[in-house]
Amino acid sequence: MRIRTLDLFCGGGGSSWGAQAAGAEIVCGVDAWDLAVRAYASNFSTAKAVHLRMTPESGPADLGDIGEIDLLLGSPECTHHTCARGSRPRDEDSKRTAFYVTNFARDLSPRPRWVVIENVVHMRGWHGYEPLLTELRRLGYRTEVYILDASRFGVPQSRRRVFIVGDLAAQPPSEVRGQRGRAPWVKGIIAAEDEGHRSRPLRSEGRAPATLERAKRGIAALGEGTPFLIVYYGSDGAGGWQPLDRPLRTITTLDRFGLVTWRGSTPMLRMLQVDELMAAMGFWGGYSLDGIGQRRDRIRLLGNGVCPPVMAAIVGSLTRGAAQTASWAEDEEAPHDPPGPLFLAAAE
Known part of the structure; x- marks a missing residue:
């Protein structure tokens, strides 16, 4: 199954790296930080890397001809959802960048089959969280929300994030498979x-x-x-x-x-060091930040990133579910409903 993927607020490309590992074709990544765009371009040589500070008016036309998109990924700004701001006031406009993802889902033609929005778990306490889910449903997406810890996906880091998943054609799996047994230890990435x-x-x-x-x-x-x-x-x-x-x-x-x-x-x-932190994020298989900014810039890219194995598990669950649904549709004796959950949930 060919899954053409657009990644908004792509950062250094953690979501795309994971989606690619699950078989997706990475078409384009978009970010406002020039160093993130450089990192993305260097790791996805066949994809378009767009330097763009998105606004409520941004849309597919800003990206040029990228063709049809099957999977829309987005990791909108998260700092103003968390305690990282300390006592400083939160910026509502920053929080509302999540709606830029739904705007793209609305304006892409045809609409992408799948949408995945990632953010910190604190996002669920935002007054715009339920309206965001409502907007996805208004656009025709059936939704599931996962709270996943990267340590349950082979990543030697405790990192809990919320993933909002929308599917135009079917209900997303109710659960996503994590690894059984002990979570990996940090000692394994120490050089x-x-x-x-x-x-x-x-x-x-x-x-x-x-x-x-x-x-x-x-x-x-x-x-x-x-x-x-x-x-x-x-x-x-x-x-x-x-x-x-x-x-x-x-x-x-x-x-x-x-x-x-x-x-x-x-x-x-x-x-x-940066190479150790990359391993602790789950960036394996040739990903590199060599030559991208200074040490602090590379750490910032990683700290803002998505752990690729988690996104790989999500995208894999969606595509396997789509393939299973297609096989049921082709089978004249197929049951009317899928036979129970296909995937195990990662522990919260």
Whole structure:
């Protein structure tokens, strides 16, 4: 099945990378950040990468001739839904960028068979959330909403996101398959010291007292000689550190993870590197951010991204469901209704 895909608010292309892994043909990605567009273009050489700051008036004509679209992906702005703003006021116009996705679904001709909108789970508390679902249904889409944690899809990171899925032709699967068993641990993505990631003694001159205090709590809990991560910018009361035998806490747009290792009895510290964070997002199979901006830019791209294995599972569930529906339609003795759920839900 050929699934021509348009990705709005594409960032560095996490959703597209996952959709492509599920068999989709990536046609076009759109983003307002020039570095995101560069990253997208470098990883999807046959797709159009459009640098565009969308407005309520934006539409398919802004993208030129991209042909028919089967799958519309969108990851509209999320910062103003979350605590990332701190005490600063939220911007309603930023939140309403979600409706730019439904505008494209309305204006593409023919309308795409599927729409997938991804965002932070806090989006569900927004007063525009239910109207967004209503608009999709008004356009003819049958909808399902999934709350999925990337750690249930083979990704060594705890990252819960909401995915709103619309299907013009059939009810989307009620569940999406996650992996059974233990979620992968962050220790699996830590690079060796001899791979160029150099540490300095934790107790170096000028080290921030707050960093030393976080490390002190980790050492007190685990004992000397056990590596762990210092976590900066946390607000969950976890003490500012985490062990390596569990998924990484959520990657954000900030450089927030410091790795404490040991050289004899001396604790050493370095920050997790971009290649490690890419692995913790599930970017496998040749994806690259080499040459894209500075380190902080690449971390921002990852922190704003979608974990590809999660999107691959969603797109795979939709296409398998479509193929199954088609086979029932062709079978004269097919049951009137599908025989129960085809997919297992990922744990919330």
